[in-house]
Amino acid sequence: MQLKEVLDRTHIVSIPTKTNFRGVQLREIALIEGDSNWGEFSPFLEYKTKEAASWLRSAIESAITPFQSNGVDLITVNATLPAVPIEQVAEVLSWFPGCNTVKIKVGTKEDLERIREVFRINAAAQVRLDANGLWSVAEAKEILESLYRDFGSSLEYVEQPCQTLAENKKLKKEISFPLKIAIDENLRKGGNLNEILEVADLLIIKVAPMGGVTSCLQLIEKVDIPVVISSALESSVGISAGVSLATQLLSRNETPVPFGLGTVALLEGDVVSNPLLPVNGKIKVEKVEIDLGKLKKYSVSESRKMWWHQRITDTYRLGSL
Numbered sequence: 001m002q003l004k005e006v007l008d009r010t011h012i013v014s015i016p017t018k019t020n021f022r023g024v025q026l027r028e029i030a031l032i033e034g035d036s037n038w039g040e041f042s043p044f045l046e047y048k049t050k051e052a053a054s055w056l057r058s059a060i061e062s063a064i065t066p067f068q069s070n071g072v073d074l075i076t077v078n079a080t081l082p083a084v085p086i087e088q089v090a091e092v093l094s095w096f097p098g099c100n101t102v103k104i105k106v107g108t109k110e111d112l113e114r115i116r117e118v119f120r121i122n123a124a125a126q127v128r129l130d131a132n133g134l135w136s137v138a139e140a141k142e143i144l145e146s147l148y149r150d151f152g153s154s155l156e157y158v159e160q161p162c163q164t165l166a167e168n169k170k171l172k173k174e175i176s177f178p179l180k181i182a183i184d185e186n187l188r189k190g191g192n193l194n195e196i197l198e199v200a201d202l203l204i205i206k207v208a209p210m211g212g213v214t215s216c217l218q219l220i221e222k223v224d225i226p227v228v229i230s231s232a233l234e235s236s237v238g239i240s241a242g243v244s245l246a247t248q249l250l251s252r253n254e255t256p257v258p259f260g261l262g263t264v265a266l267l268e269g270d271v272v273s274n275p276l277l278p279v280n281g282k283i284k285v286e287k288v289e290i291d292l293g294k295l296k297k298y299s300v301s302e303s304r305k306m307w308w309h310q311r312i313t314d315t316y317r318l319g320s321l
């Protein structure tokens with residue numbers, strides 16, 4: 001798609017989030033209308049042009065690629081629990097009916113209380129922790145040791161415990177119990193794959209920040225550890241790209257782990273008539289249908305539109321599109 005066409009076919013929306021998700025309470029999203037599908041360009045507002053480039057590549061790829069289910073009907077997803085106050089934990093979990101695996105955002109003072117609250121509500125929960133690199137090695141060790149003592153094998157893995165790969169490597173060496181480490185930010189922010197694989201037991205794969213479904217498949221071909229396809233708090237259009245990748249893996253009989261694709265549940269609204277919300281722990285695999293009334297409902301001011309058009313222009317011109 002040429003730049004002019006991308007701009008002419010772009011709709012900008014702003015959707016409120018149900019919780020404060022790492023500081024985000026309004027999710028601004030650019031939707032690109034292709035001939036047979038839509039693409040989502042929604043790098044967080046603070047991301048610079050260089051980091052946004054892969055998101056635009058992914059959005060254009062989705063817009064020009066017809067949706068295919070690859071014979072897969074349903075995808076198992078985890079619940080995603082942001083760092084909400086303890087009294088809100090039960091409410092957030094209720095937005096993910098049937099999800100027995102819960103990914104808990106950690107890296108705050110209430111981590112232990114929040115995790116205990118999840119187990120209080122669902123004693124059989126499988127828990128994934130996501131620290132987004134906020135822990136030091138010492139903090140990670142202390143918290144993980146205490147959790148492992150109490151909950152043992154109910155802790156499935158910890159995602160990006162510390163910020164740098166060197167710290168995560170150190171942590172892995174120093175912990176004396178078999179807790180798995182999943183790598184997220186170190187991968188999508190351009191870390192060296194071989195070094196990452198020395199540390200990672202699993203990889204978190206997000207379609208938009210990694211430049212689209214095709215790039216993700218190329219990366220997945222190179223690794224032989226489990227991957228967890230996840231989202232970046234997107235509308236159902238962005239999630240649909242993750243679903244498309246997931247169906248390609250599942251149709252090859254890759255191990256069906258719950259994916260992190262249930263996060264539409266954290267948004268106050270959506271832009272499609274068939275939102276990809278979890279039911280019985282799964283989301284349905286189907287082509288999403290844009291609802292023009294919702295595009296209107298969540299449309300933004302002229303000045304925000306101009307800001308996004310400039311962002312798309314700058315990102316497009318950076319090249320590699």
Ligand SMILES: [Mg+2]
Pocket residue numbers: 130132159160184185204
């Ligand atoms: Mg993460």
